Amino acid sequence: MNLSQEVITRCEFRARLGISEEMLNSLLSKCSVFSLGCGNENSFPAVLSEPQHDRRRLFSLCRIIRPAPPSARLSFLTSGHGALRGKSPVEALISKRQFCLVREIASAWASEWSRTIVTVCIGAHSTAPVQAPAYVAIDEVDPRRCVWARAAGAMQYGGYVTPDAPYPYARRATAFITRKSAGCSKETVDAKLDIAILGRVCFASIHLRERSPARYRLVLSADRLDVVEVLGEIVGVMRRESLEKRRKHAREASGQVQGRHFDVKISFWMF
Known part of the structure; x- marks a missing residue:
């Protein structure tokens, strides 16, 4: 089914998520959320702040569809899809199995832009x-x-x-x-x-x-x-x-993480 495309102010969006301005800017820079409009008067899709949705999966989905314009992203997230049996991508986030399908659909859709x-x-x-x-x-x-x-x-x-x-x-x-x-x-x-x-x-x-x-x-x-x-x-x-x-690069990063864990263990046993 099609969900509401209601938008809310920046302050209300931040309050619903319970995050600071710095955290919101971080989410925006990673494209985990997106705004509509420009300047200081931009608004945010209310659906991204609704508590019943799995935010980790929703924010992950937002990062996948980043190539599209914000208005198109909102339409994609809230519109029903035949491959999801009429559900919108946001509604399909509840099931892990459907979430994998949503990611595939989102990747293909984002490529078209x-x-x-x-x-x-x-x-x-x-x-x-x-x-x-x-x-x-x-x-x-x-x-x-x-x-x-x-x-x-x-x-x-x-x-x-x-x-x-x-x-x-x-x-x-x-x-x-x-x-x-x-x-x-x-x-x-x-x-x-x-x-x-x-x-x-x-x-x-x-x-x-x-x-x-x-x-x-x-x-x-x-x-x-x-x-x-x-x-x-x-x-x-x-x-x-x-x-x-x-x-x-991945091997080096993995080695650095393991090295940090090793240092922590040594420090623990030394004291």
Whole structure:
């Protein structure tokens, strides 16, 4: 069923949750809750503060649907869904089994609000040229995912690819990985790749948003690959490297936590 989309003031919202202004700002920064409107007069969905709902699950759900505009998020949370037998996502939070289903539905829905676009142009370019690109792949995917995972998804499983193969062979190419939100005409460039191909050796200068350029030398899997195949191999290498970095970071973080626990135990036994 559809729930009320009533909104309340910031002060009332904070009072219902029983939290401080600092805690509310923390929840907002993590997108665990969201407001409607702008400035100091913004209002909050009352449904996020109602005590009968599992707030831990509800706040987790809010973080998943963050890519969508606030008004769309409220509509999603309070509207009935066929996959939930007419229940709204908020109503389905009671059951752990249904909560898992709600998370899947929310992830798929959130992905629809952002598109990742992979564009390949022949030659060296500082910005996307006016002429038609050699290759374009588009996929609806959560923008919070790693840029290389999003690019790989667009190239391998993208819902829209143009033109069809075969693709050209070239010694120089430029690839742009951009992101575009629904209802917004502007694209955000997440990565730009300057590619030079010499036989089975590829040199790639990779410019990630807000990072210094990095240069890579790759040995390709075959002597003669078209520009799309070359880009696919570069993206695959970068995706594996990114995954390994995240795993290493997770291991280090886990080691630090275990180390702190160990120190506490030693201190206990010393005293």
